[in-house]
Amino acid sequence: MTRHYALEAIRAQPWAILPTHLGAIEAIADRALQAPVLDILRADGHAERYRACLSAVADTGKxxxxxxxxxxxxxxxATIPVMGPIFPRANMMTEFSGATSxxxxxxxxxxxxASPDVSQILMVFDSPGGATTDLSNAASQIAAxxxxxxxFVPGQAASAAYWLASQCSAIWMADTALVGSIGVVMSGGKQVEPDANGVMGVDVVSSNAPNKRLDVTTxxxxxxxxxxxxxxxxxxxxxxxxxxxTTVDAVxxxxxxxxxKAAKSAISSGMADGVSTLADTLARLGAASPPLKPAKAAPRRAAALADLQARRKLSEGHA
Incomplete structure (x- = not known):
């Protein structure tokens, strides 16, 4: 796969991810492992933070x-880590920096x-976000x-990661953690001179599909x-x-x-619920039989159950 097509495959889909990490994914796919954007990520300490977080999760049980x-x-x-960039399925990217499938x-x-041994679930997020494919379905499964x-967010829950975290009953953050980057992005480029192989890419689309190949520079x-x-x-x-x-306008x-937003600001604006540590969060959950914030989670599960029952009745009526 040439550089042009590797990048186009990535840029052809929307992302809910921090811009720097999207640039890193493009660089990895292009196998440009010395790209400046990767140097930036190597220096930000995320790899060490991911390893420390995974180690802490591993220490929470068996x-x-x-x-x-x-x-x-x-x-x-039950503690479930959500680490690194998020993708629909496992691929070459999930082998880099502990990405999540x-x-x-x-x-x-x-x-x-399904396990009778589990009474509470804790999802530990440290992710810059990821692809939007299957994300809404995954969020719905968490909500239901x-x-x-x-x-619990020890590092960051950005974009796609915050989409998933927002569906939990409560969000607890380390005092230096970050959440947000709510939005969707696509990148693009236009070849203005022949590539390294001396081949100029040309796209021709059918007459009634002018938007199939958009010029992102216009x-x-x-x-x-x-x-x-x-x-x-x-x-x-x-x-x-x-x-x-809350409301869409408030979001x-x-x-x-x-x-x-850092923890203090995120909590005051309603994006999260409090400052904590992984150990303290586990202790609270272990001591609690009901959810920490049942008023929010219960109506959504009740609505999902009511919808399922209604569908079953409708199906029985047509049988």
């Missing part, structure tokens, strides 16, 4: 049989819900969990792309508003406007 990464302690709390994550969540799910091209991004953003904002028991105005 590996739960039949799962990818669930740790279960004696108090019945949504399919594996949801399998672990289902296993925790049959067991209370709490989020206002019209950007407007067409922004329409798609705004549609995805609307789904993102609605999910966050529902998960955090737009108070949840960072695409930026990140």
């Amino acid at each position: 590996k739960m049989d039949g799962t990818n990464s669930v740790m279960l302690n004696r108090q019945g709390v 949504l399919s594996s994550l949801m399998a672990d969540l289902q296993a925790a819900n 969990s049959s067991k209370p799910v709490t989020a 206002e019209d091209g950007q407007a067409q792309i922004r329409t798609v991004l705004d549609d995805l953003e609307a789904v993102f904002f609605q999910a966050v508003a529902s998960g955090r028991n 737009k105005q108070n949840f960072g406007r695409g930026g990140m």
Whole structure:
């Protein structure tokens, strides 16, 4: 795969991720392992932070049989890490910096819900976000969990990661943690001279599909792309508003406007619920039989159950 096509494959889909990490993903796919954006990430300490967080999660209990990464302690709390960039399925990127596969994550969540030994679920987030594919479905599964799910953020829960965290019953943060970056982005480029192989790329589209190959350097091209991004953003904002028991307008105005917020500011604006540590959060969950914030999670699960029952009755009526 040439550099041009490697980058186009990444840029062809929307992302809910921090810009620096998107640049790193492009560089990795392009195998440009000395790219400046990777030097920036190497220097920010995220790899060491991920390792420390995974080690801390590993210390919370014993590996739960039949799962990818669930740790279960004696108090019945199942801890699930959500680390690194988020992708729909495992791929070459999930081998870098402990990235998360949504399919594996949801399998672990289902296993925790099905286990009689689990009473509470704790999802530990340290992620810059990721691809939007399957993200809404994963968020819905967290919101509809049959067991209370709490989020703890020791590092950052950005964009796609915050989308998932917002569906938990409560969000607890380390005092230096960051949440936010709510929004959707696509990158793009235009080849202006022959590439390293001396081949100039040319796209020709059919007559009735002018938007199939947009020129991202023009206002019209950007407007067409922004329409798609705004549609995805609307789904993102609605999910966050529902998960955090607020309005879409409040999310737009108070949840960072695409930026990140540290713990104190995030809590005051309604994006999170309190400052804690992993140990203290586990202790509270282990001592609690009901969810920490049942008023928010229960109606969503009740609504999901009511919808399922209604569908079953409708099906029986047509049988």
